[in-house]
Amino acid sequence: MIETVVPSNKEMAAALKRTATILSELHILSPEGNGSLGGAADRLLREPEKHWACNTTKSQPITFEKRTDRSKQSFQPTIGVDRIEVRENGEELPFVKWDISLLLKFDNGTAHCPRWHFDLGNPDQEGPKTHLQYGGYKHPNNPGLGPSVREPRWNTAPMDIILLCETVSANFFHEIWERSLRRDTSWTEIVRMSQRLCYPHYLRTLYSSLNSSGSGTHLDHCWNRQ
Amino acid sequence: MKQGVYLDDDDSQREIYKGLLSDENIDFSSTVIPSSMASLISDIAEISPDIVVMDYRLDGTRHPEWHNDFKAGGVAQVLRDKFVESPESDIPLVLLSTEANIQSLFVPDKTSHDLFDIWFLKNELHEDSPIGREIVLPKLAALVDGYELIKREVSGDDPAILAPGLLALEKEEYLELQPDGLKPVLLNSDGLPERAHVVARQIFQNVVKHSGILLDRDGLRARLGLTVESFERLCQSVSFEELRYEGVFSNGWERYWKHRYEQWEANSFDVLLGSLTGEKRALLLEEKFDVQCEPAVSRWSKSSSEYFSFACHVCRQPTEQRHSVAVFEPRLLPFMERRRVCYDCVETETEMRRMHIRVSETDEATVDAIRDERLPKPTEGEE
Numbered sequence: 001m002i003e004t005v006v007p008s009n010k011e012m013a014a015a016l017k018r019t020a021t022i023l024s025e026l027h028i029l030s031p032e033g034n035g036s037l038g039g040a041a042d043r044l045l046r047e048p049e050k051h052w053a054c055n056t057t058k059s060q061p062i063t064f065e066k067r068t069d070r071s072k073q074s075f076q077p078t079i080g081v082d083r084i085e086v087r088e089n090g091e092e093l094p095f096v097k098w099d100i101s102l103l104l105k106f107d108n109g110t111a112h113c114p115r116w117h118f119d120l121g122n123p124d125q126e127g128p129k130t131h132l133q134y135g136g137y138k139h140p141n142n143p144g145l146g147p148s149v150r151e152p153r154w155n156t157a158p159m160d161i162i163l164l165c166e167t168v169s170a171n172f173f174h175e176i177w178e179r180s181l182r183r184d185t186s187w188t189e190i191v192r193m194s195q196r197l198c199y200p201h202y203l204r205t206l207y208s209s210l211n212s213s214g215s216g217t218h219l220d221h222c223w224n225r226q
Numbered sequence: 227m228k229q230g231v232y233l234d235d236d237d238s239q240r241e242i243y244k245g246l247l248s249d250e251n252i253d254f255s256s257t258v259i260p261s262s263m264a265s266l267i268s269d270i271a272e273i274s275p276d277i278v279v280m281d282y283r284l285d286g287t288r289h290p291e292w293h294n295d296f297k298a299g300g301v302a303q304v305l306r307d308k309f310v311e312s313p314e315s316d317i318p319l320v321l322l323s324t325e326a327n328i329q330s331l332f333v334p335d336k337t338s339h340d341l342f343d344i345w346f347l348k349n350e351l352h353e354d355s356p357i358g359r360e361i362v363l364p365k366l367a368a369l370v371d372g373y374e375l376i377k378r379e380v381s382g383d384d385p386a387i388l389a390p391g392l393l394a395l396e397k398e399e400y401l402e403l404q405p406d407g408l409k410p411v412l413l414n415s416d417g418l419p420e421r422a423h424v425v426a427r428q429i430f431q432n433v434v435k436h437s438g439i440l441l442d443r444d445g446l447r448a449r450l451g452l453t454v455e456s457f458e459r460l461c462q463s464v465s466f467e468e469l470r471y472e473g474v475f476s477n478g479w480e481r482y483w484k485h486r487y488e489q490w491e492a493n494s495f496d497v498l499l500g501s502l503t504g505e506k507r508a509l510l511l512e513e514k515f516d517v518q519c520e521p522a523v524s525r526w527s528k529s530s531s532e533y534f535s536f537a538c539h540v541c542r543q544p545t546e547q548r549h550s551v552a553v554f555e556p557r558l559l560p561f562m563e564r565r566r567v568c569y570d571c572v573e574t575e576t577e578m579r580r581m582h583i584r585v586s587e588t589d590e591a592t593v594d595a596i597r598d599e600r601l602p603k604p605t606e607g608e609e
Contacts (some may be wrong), residue, residue: 017406063547
């Protein structure tokens with residue numbers, strides 16, 4: 001089975017800086033987003049080598065260039081990282097904290113701003129350990145625009161900053177991604193480093209549930225244990 | 227004492243500004259009359275000044291024996307060509323003109339912008355100006371000192387230490403900082419230093435004047451999210467001197483290293499101030515340093531529950547990203563921050579127009595919505 005590989009703080013900082021450069025040159029990342037990723041990388045360099053944490057500030061999240069929806073409304077994909085904290089943890093999940101979100105921030109102050117929020121379930125919380133949840137953006141002019149229901153908490157493999165950047169690039173900047181990123185070796189190397197951090201633990205859980213001759217589903221395997 | 231030359235085709239203006247430009251650092255008493263390009267260049271070469279300041283219009287005076295059909299841009303171009311041939315004579319070129327000439331002639335003449343290190347308005351040297359000689363003249367002296375330092379550094383043997391030398395950083399600290407995109411604009415394709423005026427322009431325009439690796443006082447205050455008064459009080463108790471930039475041009479422009487600020491922040495607090503609202507930052511600063519701290523207030527939302535991030539490029543007040551638009555900046559290097567303008571200055575419009583600020587294409591619709599009053603002001607903070 002594939003092992004989790006936790007990059008050192010320096011390796012992740014270099015990967016974040018490289019991500020910032022590549023996505024800025026392709027006009028996917030905004031200059032502010034470039035600064036935000038650079039700041040996160042600089043802070044990472046001050047972290048311990050093996051057990052590091054990474055974040056962005058609320059005053060300067062990772063913003064991408066603006067896009068328009070079907071009604072020609074302009075929005076800005078925005079990644080916020082409250083905290084991602086990792087450690088080498090053998091067979092266990094390498095994340096101590098994992099709290100990252102993607103917001104589509106519409107310029108029009110009255111529009112609904114979709115937001116997807118990934119994090120670890122609290123030990124006493126019913127739901128999958130690593131989950132994706134919709135909502136959580138407090139609309140300044142109309143708090144009622146946000147969803148009133150917190151569920152479902154989707155069972156998902158963790159994604160770090162780089163994997164979420166890849167998702168944003170492939171979905172919202174599809175032509176550029178197809179033309180200049182999808183098969184670019186230096187970019188895919190960066191993404192593969194994040195894949196080796198994020199996916200093996202989830203893969204092992206999935207494999208184990210598929211292989212299990214006894215009772216229990218994959219969701220059951222991933223559900224927070226009391 | 228340094229030597230300066232002031233060029234003006236009008237005799238009385240020339241005498242007035244030679245006097246106003248002179249101080250204990252630079253003597254502008256030499257007279258060069260712009261009667262023809264050839265004589266002017268030859269006179270300047272003879273004086274061998276440390277700085278040349280010129281009025282924009284040098285073609286306003288008609289004289290039967292004069293051939294002065296040129297403006298400051300033409301003179302600057304010829305001087306810059308000369309400096310390429312004799313790099314040791316490279317000096318700062320400064321434009322000093324009236325608001326009308328700057329706005330109607332210099333601003334549209336984009337080809338000559340890069341020839342001058344900086345421009346000032348003539349009335350900024352007058353006693354009744356809010357800027358005044360005490361602000362302008364030290365900047366001229368700083369340009370002269372800066373060019374001397376640059377000329378020394380570019381003639382050094384090791385191009386690898388050019389940037390740390392100019393920025394007055396130890397090599398180790400520079401290696402930690404590694405501003406992405408700076409080295410390629412200081413060194414040419416052979417890896418050798420560019421000419422002094424090219425290096426001066428890159429450092430001055432992209433490092434000193436533009437936030438990125440350095441912060442000015444307004445930028446520092448914005449990161450702390452404080453009012454002017456509280457920031458000044460805090461500066462009495464907290465020494466930001468260790469954060470000070472001491473490299474080229476630092477004696478004319480007060481700047482602070484952003485990476486040292488971030489280190490100070492990390493040493494002082496368990497949280498990043500940028501993840502707190504202005505209100506919470508002020509409470510934390512007050513508690514930590516025992517100084518009364520009032521949070522800044524967003525000019526748009528009138529609230530301190532904002533995540534202040536930078537100083538608005540127009541009003542210089544602490545501003546939050548969500549209530550600001552990006553400035554159109556086609557020549558942004560990777561280490562530079564894109565400048566932004568608060569919604570309030572977009573709405574007011576006047577100062578933006580005077581400063582010839584263009585907004586990024588992607589924010590043009592937001593500008594229209596603000597000015598057409600279609601963008602509602604927020605009623606409460608965001609979580």
